Amino acid sequence: QLQLQESGPGLVKPSETLSLTCTVSRGSISVSDYHWGWIRQPPGKGLEWIGTVYYSGSTYNNPSLQSRVTISVDTSKKQFSLSLSSVTAADTAVYYCARQRYGDNKLYGLDIWGQGTTVTVSS
């Protein structure tokens, strides 16, 4: 069964850039039917979809975060990454990576999730 694992700093200073990586194991990242995505969950709140990347590098992004988000892929390392710039305390959350089904220029369900990593924005 394919597995996903997030990694990155647990503490980021305000105004800096948050950078996380998700490593894919027990499966391929270069598959035609899936995008690779990021979702976050602030403490005590609901889920927020951040965006996804295809193995070719094409992306979909949440319009509300688009100006600060970059999602990229490195197929040779079987990794995809999230960069979120100019962070504030409101970006404090558990960040999940996940696999999302893709087809007909749309995204569908998120069927495999990483365990999540907590990122705190604080000086």
Add this chain to the structure above:
Amino acid sequence: QSVLTQPPSASGTPGQRVTISCSGSSSNIGSNFVYWYQQLPGTAPKLLIYRNDQRPPGVPDRFSGSKSGTSASLAISGLRSEDEADYYCGAWDDSLSASVFGTGTKVTVL
């Protein structure tokens, strides 16, 4: 801010049936599949229902999904203590060209 609206909470006693609603619009639920996720305390979400009413392998048939117009529902029959969790609906939104989640519903087993 979530595009899909769910009741904040739902509850029932063991064995009862609980239903959770998810209200959207023509650009999301009205024209795309609905997905449901279960998030047990302290864990990552898990896909519970896909394509409106399909269950992934391993999901008990106590869980069922339906969709009508711009709304969807998740039903849990024969409620069990291990069903106590947060539940989220999700769909693609054609206007936003983005995936959206519901506000989430906390299910409590009394």
